[in-house]
Amino acid sequence: MSLDFPRRRAAAAALTAALLVPLTACGNGTANSDIGAEPASSASGAARADLTVLAAASLTDVFKTAGAAYEKSHPGTGITFSFAGSQELAAQVKQGAPADALVTADTRTMGGLKADTGTPEIIARNRLVIATAEGNPDGIDDLEDLADPRLKVVLAAPEVPVGRYSKKILDARKITVKPVSQEPNVRAVLSKVELGEADAGIVYRTDATTAPDKIDAVEIPDAQNAIAEYPAATLKTSKNAEAAAEFVAWLSSPEAQKILRDAGFQQP
Incomplete structure (x- = not known):
């Protein structure tokens, strides 16, 4: 009997070690799916905040750049944007x-x-231009040219900010334009001109610069133009209120303002 005892102890130790292997594996990051698991954390150990930001379609390109910059300087925060007409x-x-x-x-x-937001802050301004095909083949020089019935002009719908701005500047000069379509956002207007489905459209200056090989921008004089203002605010339903407020505040920071200026947006 004394000869079998060491063998039994060795077998028991081996069995215990085998049972501990899968339990140790459950201690890695995949264990967050278990009941009672802690929220995902950043490298610093703080709880990670994943923010969803609803943003005007005209901010599509610049906010992708801004979002990447923000995530780099705020490793505990992830940004997901949803772009559409305001x-x-x-x-x-x-x-x-x-x-x-x-x-x-x-x-x-x-x-x-x-009732749904915090106090908004203006983060940028913009102006309107007339978008035409590259080279401006129809020789469009000003707003009055858009009344030419031979032209296919596309505008944003009047309930869309850029559509409302467009209507305002056309009405001010008593120019009647019969658009071939009214689009749900400024990017849709730009796309119609890019694809050759329209000869011209009124868009923001910053949108026209996103397609330099396909679009020419005809400037509208300041006296005839409208200034678009971009307010940013937190949403009261946010589950990450502190992180959301930090991001909104960052949009007015020198770093964010430089990104906006480089994309053609004007100072608030």
Whole structure:
């Protein structure tokens, strides 16, 4: 019997070691799916914040750059953008879409959401231009040319900020334009001209610069133009209120403002 005892102890130790292997493996990052697991954390150990930001379509390119810069300097925060016309974003907010911050292309839309947002801050301004095909083949020089019935002109719908701005400057000069279509956001207007489905359209200056090989921008004099303002605000339904407020505040920082200026946006 004394000869078998060491063998039994060795066998028991081996069995215990075998049982501990899978338990140790459950201690890695994949264990967050288990009941009672802690939230995902950043490298510093702080809880990670994943923000959803609803943003006007005209911010598509610049916010992708800004988002990457923000994530680099704020490793504990991830940013997901949802781009659409400001009126569509407002509808999403009113319907309770899960999001943390909102940036519109006009103060009017943001003003209609006072019950849903924090105090908005203007982060940028923009101006309108006439977008034409590269080389401006129809020789469009000014707003009056858009009334030519031979031209296919596309505008944003009047409930869209850029559509409302367009209507304002055309009405001010008593110019009647019969658009072939009215689009849900400024990027859709730009796309129609890019694809040759329209001869011209009114867009923001910054949108025209995103397609330099396909689009020419005809400047509209300041006296005939409209200034678009971009307010940013947190949403009261945010589950990451502190992180959302930090991102909105960052949009007015020198780093973010340089990114906006480099993309052609004007100072707030």
